[in-house]
Amino acid sequence: MVLKNNTLKPFSENILNFESVEKEVTRISGKLKDDILRVLKRKGAVIGISGGIDSSVTLALAVNALGADKVTGIMLPERDSSPESKELALKLANKFGVQTIEENITGALDGFGCYERRDAAVANVFPEYNPKDYKMKIGINHSGLSQFLPPVFSITIINWEGIEKRKILPVKEYLQIVAASNFKQRSRMSMLYYHAERMHYAMIGTPNKHEVEQGFFVKNGDGGADIMPIAHLYKSQVYQLAEYLEIPREIINRTPTSDTYTAEQTQEEFFFQMPYQEMDLIWYGLENEISADEVGRVLNKKAEEIVLIYNNLRRKQKTTEYLRMAAITY
Amino acid sequence: MNNLHQVQEKVRQFIINTSYIPAEQVQNDTLIFAQGIMDSMGFISIIDFIEDSFSISATDNELIEANFESIDAIAQFVSRKIQLANCLST
Numbered sequence: 001m002v003l004k005n006n007t008l009k010p011f012s013e014n015i016l017n018f019e020s021v022e023k024e025v026t027r028i029s030g031k032l033k034d035d036i037l038r039v040l041k042r043k044g045a046v047i048g049i050s051g052g053i054d055s056s057v058t059l060a061l062a063v064n065a066l067g068a069d070k071v072t073g074i075m076l077p078e079r080d081s082s083p084e085s086k087e088l089a090l091k092l093a094n095k096f097g098v099q100t101i102e103e104n105i106t107g108a109l110d111g112f113g114c115y116e117r118r119d120a121a122v123a124n125v126f127p128e129y130n131p132k133d134y135k136m137k138i139g140i141n142h143s144g145l146s147q148f149l150p151p152v153f154s155i156t157i158i159n160w161e162g163i164e165k166r167k168i169l170p171v172k173e174y175l176q177i178v179a180a181s182n183f184k185q186r187s188r189m190s191m192l193y194y195h196a197e198r199m200h201y202a203m204i205g206t207p208n209k210h211e212v213e214q215g216f217f218v219k220n221g222d223g224g225a226d227i228m229p230i231a232h233l234y235k236s237q238v239y240q241l242a243e244y245l246e247i248p249r250e251i252i253n254r255t256p257t258s259d260t261y262t263a264e265q266t267q268e269e270f271f272f273q274m275p276y277q278e279m280d281l282i283w284y285g286l287e288n289e290i291s292a293d294e295v296g297r298v299l300n301k302k303a304e305e306i307v308l309i310y311n312n313l314r315r316k317q318k319t320t321e322y323l324r325m326a327a328i329t330y
Numbered sequence: 331m332n333n334l335h336q337v338q339e340k341v342r343q344f345i346i347n348t349s350y351i352p353a354e355q356v357q358n359d360t361l362i363f364a365q366g367i368m369d370s371m372g373f374i375s376i377i378d379f380i381e382d383s384f385s386i387s388a389t390d391n392e393l394i395e396a397n398f399e400s401i402d403a404i405a406q407f408v409s410r411k412i413q414l415a416n417c418l419s420t
Contacts, residue, residue, distance in 0.1 A: 150370035
């Protein structure tokens with residue numbers, strides 16, 4: 001079988017395994033050092049750390065590139081953040097010996113009306129909703145994954161007794177909830193640049209390949225950075241680097257969450273709709289024009305299902321092009 | 331009262347108005363999602379539109395290709411739901 005990249009590597013469940021993780025870490029670290037110091041002409045790196053796998057690997061790569069004394073980890077919790085995020089971020093910073101700064105952005109978000117605007121839209125859908133007694137989250141309907149139809153978002157509210165109610169989100173409320181919630185990522189970006197500029201450092205972004213290419217980021221929010229050193233890595237490759245870089249085990253074992261809404265929610269539930277191990281292989285198959293039959297054989301799925309997932313991923317890529325576009329100029 | 335043809339025309343006008351696609355490029359059997367005429371935001375807009383225009387709420391299980399892939403499919407789905415609602419109310 002000939003892949004698009006003209007290699008003769010047969011498709012298998014191990015195809016995304018690095019032959020040498022060390023070599024990839026050395027390559028990224030070398031490039032990161034050169035880009036920060038020589039290309040951007042900055043003295044160090046600022047990274048927002050959330051206790052998640054992506055920001056942890058990015059911080060470790062920056063330390064590898066520049067040394068711990070030239071890297072600052074910034075924790076940016078807000079009212080809805082899980083306390084676990086801060087604990088793990090501190091554990092990471094201690095392990096790698098970097099300075100940390102904590103900036104609670106709840107006040108800024110209150111000023112923007114982030115919570116109020118979001119909660120007003122939720123109450124339009126569920127009149128009984130109030131943020132004191134209920135938690136909320138939005139997510140993609142799972143039923144949409146295996147069809148030619150685009151996914152739709154639903155909203156779930158959970159009351160104090162744990163009773164859930166779910167509805168399909170109308171357009172107006174969907175847009176308002178997303179727009180209000182995006183204040184979080186955009187406020188974080190502003191604060192990260194404040195510290196980066198104050199220290200004459202570069203701001204290092206933390207999205208992985210899936211987040212960039214499927215549009216799981218906020219334009220001019222977490223999608224805004226000077227360098228994105230892991231944006232070429234599939235999620236399983238991020239985990240390979242995490243093992244090599246000896247990221248704390250609790251972070252490696254933590255299920256990736258959106259940490260955006262008041263109710264707990266995994267990234268799989270919110271957006272990706274399938275386990276990352278499967279998504280990596282299917283995305284690789286799509287990019288390298290590997291037949292649905294072959295991908296299905298390796299993943300023990302029907303070729304028809306792979307075709308539908310290919311279509312779903314192509315659609316996601318197409319409908320999020322706007323997020324990746326630079327401003328149009330004339 | 332909406333018959334199938336009237337529902338078809340209303341859905342068709344909505345899709346043409348919201349997609350900015352020339353009317354001659356959208357037939358009643360055109361696969362509006364598979365051919366990229368409507369995207370995910372368009373899908374949610376259609377769900378809202380049929381709720382506002384025909385008082386039809388689609389359930390999760392009804393969000394399938396057979397009910398939404400084309401103007402014909404949507405019109406038939408809406409007409410079935412209207413008939414069902416009429417039967418239940420009489």
